[in-house]
Amino acid sequence: MTNKSWSLAQCADAYAKAGIGGISVWRNVIEAVGTDEAVRIVRGSGLKVPAVVRSGFFPASESPRRQVALDDNRRAIDQAAVIGADMVVLVCGAVPGMPLVEARAQIADGIATVLPYATANKVKLAIEPLHPMYAADRSAINRMAEARMICEQLRSKWLGIAVDVYHVWWDPDLEREIRLAGEMDTLFAFHVCDWKPDTADLLNDRGLMGEGCIDIKTIRSWVERAGFNGLCEVEIFSHKHWARDQDEYLKDTLKAFEERV
Amino acid sequence: MTNKSWSLAQCADAYAKAGIGGISVWRNVIEAVGTDEAVRIVRGSGLKVPAVVRSGFFPASESPRRQVALDDNRRAIDQAAVIGADMVVLVCGAVPGMPLVEARAQIADGIATVLPYATANKVKLAIEPLHPMYAADRSAINRMAEARMICEQLRSKWLGIAVDVYHVWWDPDLEREIRLAGEMDTLFAFHVCDWKPDTADLLNDRGLMGEGCIDIKTIRSWVERAGFNGLCEVEIFSHKHWARDQDEYLKDTLKAFEERV
Numbered sequence A, B: 001m002t003n004k005s006w007s008l009a010q011c012a013d014a015y016a017k018a019g020i021g022g023i024s025v026w027r028n029v030i031e032a033v034g035t036d037e038a039v040r041i042v043r044g045s046g047l048k049v050p051a052v053v054r055s056g057f058f059p060a061s062e063s064p065r066r067q068v069a070l071d072d073n074r075r076a077i078d079q080a081a082v083i084g085a086d087m088v089v090l091v092c093g094a095v096p097g098m099p100l101v102e103a104r105a106q107i108a109d110g111i112a113t114v115l116p117y118a119t120a121n122k123v124k125l126a127i128e129p130l131h132p133m134y135a136a137d138r139s140a141i142n143r144m145a146e147a148r149m150i151c152e153q154l155r156s157k158w159l160g161i162a163v164d165v166y167h168v169w170w171d172p173d174l175e176r177e178i179r180l181a182g183e184m185d186t187l188f189a190f191h192v193c194d195w196k197p198d199t200a201d202l203l204n205d206r207g208l209m210g211e212g213c214i215d216i217k218t219i220r221s222w223v224e225r226a227g228f229n230g231l232c233e234v235e236i237f238s239h240k241h242w243a244r245d246q247d248e249y250l251k252d253t254l255k256a257f258e259e260r261v
Helices: A008-017 A027-033 A035-045 A063-083 A100-120 A144-154 A174-183 A216-225 A246-260 B008-017 B027-033 B035-045 B063-083 B100-120 B144-154 B174-183 B216-225 B246-260
Strands: A051-056 A087-091 A124-127 A159-164 A187-192 A232-234 B051-056 B087-091 B124-127 B159-164 B187-192 B232-234
Touching (some): A008 A027, A008 A035, A027 A035, A051 A063, A100 A144, A124 A144, A124 A187, A144 A159, A159 A174, A174 A216, B008 B027, B027 B063, B051 B063, B063 B100, B087 B187, B100 B159, B124 B144, B144 B159, B174 B187, B174 B216, B187 B216, B232 B246
Parallel strands (some): A051 A087, A124 A159, A159 A187, A187 A232, B087 B124, B124 B159, B159 B187
């Protein structure tokens, strides 16, 4: 759901009409209309729901706050189960000043703690490695390698990785890690957008595919060779594109997807 | 030379008075006053010159442009030799849209080509891995691992690595790579500043040590354990700090260095 300025109903309607196969739904969007209404909209549209976005944020300095995060992750799993989403995407979290090694340990612990709940609810958990520029406060998992290590440690068919080209395109080990994820059956999601060399904002200046420099087709070929056959999800955080006429933006997105993904 | 708003003479004078051991000099600063005058200022100050900053930028789509880059690197080596700098810092370069594998190959080729000239002039070349957010257009060398691989390939006591905490603090392999660099005698430089979680600008919003979240003392302990005994260089690109009273800023820098490095 990359048209942030639209409601869930507008997105679902427009995406279904455009022949898009699915929609991943943000939790704040579900909460804005209420779960029942969100379920009604999504079912009515006929769209698949690859993911509920997002939970995670496991590390915290104080144990009570870690507990709050675990509860919140269980709520996200509930929401995914109710809305029929395959997975919850995990933005794993980081605490400014906490050693990254400690943050990574707390992340692995947190995932281990909620994984049985996800399993019982038949909801997958997808660790999304985030770009190193988010290592201070959003995620201490910044390469596929660290996501893989957690998957190796916890070995479950309900735990895998969400590959977003924006976060990992620069990684010299990317091709190898995608191949390993394929062998481990942990390739759960594939997100596309573009990295603009003149990025002006660390959060909300992503490019439409083709506006930047990522060779998305090549990365997609690696992902598919590794056995991924799910939906390619467009995820563009962009003040610029969100401010545009959203019908035009959707049209451009479809064209960019056709030509560049 | 982190007080960008000061001239070379002002910096050299203030740093010498403050008891700072050295000054790395940017090429544009040398060129602004002319090489003879720059040499006179630096010699007169009694400061060491760890580095001339910067050359590199090896990859280009067209062969003539690669040649221009090689010539420019030789000029930087000349400048370092004349001013008595130990090394030239290499920002290796990247071309938006060029596959990173190709950019990395052109970088290794470029360094191999200019290394004999550096050797003949007794000037070291220090590969500076840049943060992955610069992979599109500034450097395709974004981890110490890739810098190490080039050092392994070209094996020379004149080729090593400049470790800047801003670029590498997030790297899960950092401690190991610093140890390996120590074993290979490639730890040429150590740069400090800080990463602010609320970074507003990809280039010029670095923090003074302590303004951000990098555990600089720990990284310094790794570098020293690996045998580094050169100067710790403060390098803060910051519109905010450059706009301040530069005497105050220098005082704050010295205090931050004392407490946080």
